[in-house]
Amino acid sequence: MNILNFFIIIPLLTVGGILLTKDLKQSRLVSAIGMGAQLILAFVLVYLYLSERSAGNTEPMLFMFDVVWFPSLNIHYAIGVDGISVAMIALTGLVVFAGIFASWKMEYLPREFFISLIILATGVFGFFISIDLFTMFLFYELAVIPMYILIGIWGSGPKEYSAMKLTLMLMAGSALLLVGLLGIYFFSAPDGNPLTFNIMEISKVVIPIEIQRFLFPFTFIGFGILGALFPFHTWSPDGHASAPTAVSMLHAGVLMKLGGYGAFRVAIFLMPEAAHEQAWIFLILTSISVVYGAFSAIVQKDLKYINAYSSVSHCGLVLFAVLMMNQTAMNGAIIQMISHGLMTALFFALIGMIYGRTHTRMINEMGGLMKVIPFLGVVYVIAGLASLGLPGFSGFVAEMTIFVGAFQHVDVFHRVITIIAASSIVITAVYILRVVGILLLGPIKNDHFLHLDDAKWYERISTITLVLAITAIGTAPWWLSNMINYSLAPIVERLSAIQITGLF
């Protein structure tokens, strides 16, 4: 059987297993085993993928599996992966695994929590392996809806408001997306072939430019809402701040990447002409995301809000780089997705752990935590340094590649906008160092904090997994970027063959 099917089957089996369990201890064990298996499977997939490539397999998609689902509409359950999806799957595996350990002490309705979390993960895995737009859309929606329940039941603060806002905004995004996908479908076969939802098939035809002009904004904004595109990002801070730890991790770490991945795989890849024409509008919007997100993070007092706005900024950078549409920048975009996914998951895990001890997330009320919980403190600093792009961590590789790629455009518009976006690096440094200074260094402000316990074993598993991945990418980025580059080449080739330019 095709290895990719197991990415759907294992989570479903895990859900079935959790249904049989009785209490927290059993259900978290089953989840950990299931998602551990999933993580191992993800690495097996990376290995298999690389060995196929080194054996000289040049197909754009590997491990293809295709079953006709609705014959009259030519809807297939079609799956397959290239280097980009393999990398995203590995990221998802890591974050979900870490997320299970971060919610080790989920006392309230544990079975329901883990089931919802794993259904969410199923949606994400399914999304990344799909090459049929229908299947992809199905998994996309499947990933969004458990968020409502997860935030609504296990969240904190104004959780009902945040959950509803998040769900409705993302669903409005999928409304736009649906229009775009249906449009693509009905123009997928101009030469009389049967209509198709298959991405690889559609990429062989040229959708008429006037249709693209209409459909591209729908598709791009549809995905962009999930990728926190300004001005549709407002669900993100509220949602992240109210969500329980593991959900924040998964959401910022993986779910927001669905937006970036989809924008690039569907919107830009299938409608390259319109992408070239309209890129300038979205470049302006994304650079606002980048800078505005970073500035907003400076003034926040709640740790989760800081990190949520930082996510807006970093995810904006992903869309920004994707819109640059050259090999280097797009490579940077994918690495940024993975880097940000890991590091934001680490941040949210740490915030959850700190909150679990201090019972506050307000940075003003904390101080000197490095002295009492040195392990968590050090990991927090590592995450922070990775976030502001210190060489040796993944953030540096990603941002460096993005800005080098973006600067390859010679015209004034692209140069200026790149410089503006690059200023976010400095702003990021401000808010990261400010938090580290107040939170970890300085005097201990509250006597209760003198007797805090440092990280437990399960928390260490969660954080160390992520730290290892961040440093691995930071110190040896070439295996990742080679894998991505190989699969990017045909896509960029298709993009660069187009002579249309937009306003700039």
Added chain:
Amino acid sequence: MNFSDILIMRHELMLTVLALVVLIIDLNLHNRDKHLIIPITLALFFIHTVVGFMPSQPGILFGGMYRTNALLLMMKNILNVGVLIILLQSVTWLKKEENREKISEYFILLFTTLIGMNFMISSGDFLMFYLGLELATIPIAALAAYTHHQTKSAEAGIKLILSSALSSGILLFGISLIYGATGSIYFDSVMQHYANTPMQVLAFIFFFTGMAFKLSLVPFHLWTADVYEGAPINVTSYLSVISKGAAAFILIILMFTVFNTIAPIYNHMLYLIAVLTMTIGNLFALRQKNMKRFLAFSSIAQAGFILLGILGGNTMGMTSVIYFVLVYIFSNLGAFGVVSAISTVTGKETMDDYDGLYSTNPKLSLLMMLSLFSLAGIPPVAGFFGKFFLFASAASAGYYWLVFIAVLNATISLYYYLLVVKAMFINKNEKPLAYFKSDLATRTGLVLSGLGIFVLGFWSQIYEIINSLSFGILH
């Protein structure tokens, strides 16, 4: 015409016999044994449903007044399955002391309306269509007033009969204009002569208005909420699911055959009515606290979506409407089933009563959540597929903006469906409704609808069967 020809009216004949058998049994039973009618009728109706699925010959009877083919049989079977689930769900309620006297009336009236719907679907001319429609409508008014000692129920009956009479009058006026313009009441010959002269367009508008009443499309929806709230819950679910489904079936057949020639004209009207129906239905549903009213308004909005398939105007549109109605029957019956089970046992039917339901009745809450997700069109349940295909068929005709409005409406509807989910799963309640165990029939009904919600989506075979049949009706 010999006896075997008559047998192609299998559904109608069997239902007639069934109604009479129930009547005879009722006459011969002693008063204290009246409850025996319930299992007997259920068993008989189950046999009827199963027999309905047996293959049958297409054919025409009574000089073209009655016709049947595989697609029409399929529609009738869909309605049968829905009615079976409703009957199962109403057992507990029928067993109540206050209903003991009139158990058989419930079944007889219900079967009579079902006969009417079957005739309506199978009609080959406007006369048979009108007879079927009336037969399907008038007994429902009696059903709505079934618990007539309650003012609301009696009021619902009167409201239903008055608005039905009005709409039937308008519809009949439309039919008479059609006859005047074309000189025939047979669908086939009307279809050949139908053109876009002002009078024929006017005739269509009257006709459509009458149908819009039955389907409760905006602005002809005003009777819906009061009737749905007043009628007993099982009658409400019958009204909103079976009645509406039958009306949608015959409407799409007529729109795609008889009135197909003026499609370019009526499409503008449908567009507007679709937008109005979805939006206004949704906006009213937002503020409802009574679960029956809530589902009533949500079903108004759902009817708006059906128009998208009609606008599609091709085989895909036809298939997606039938498929959507099928999915809608199961999803709505899941939701109504839960409301009915709770209302019968505890008498509670406002949304606040559902607070914290998950802590005491997890299975009911889960089924309710799945049904609501299915109504909202969330994967992996069947409603997602139903809505997706409807949108696809509208998009195939180029109505991208309409699809956008429709999906936005689906998002709005998700808001109020989530309010119920929130009540059940998130809201805290000092005294949630106590745990109760429903009886076997109710549980079977709930499980059937739950299964349908899951299976219909993934099992693409069903869509393909409907699709292969839909070719039969189109030219």
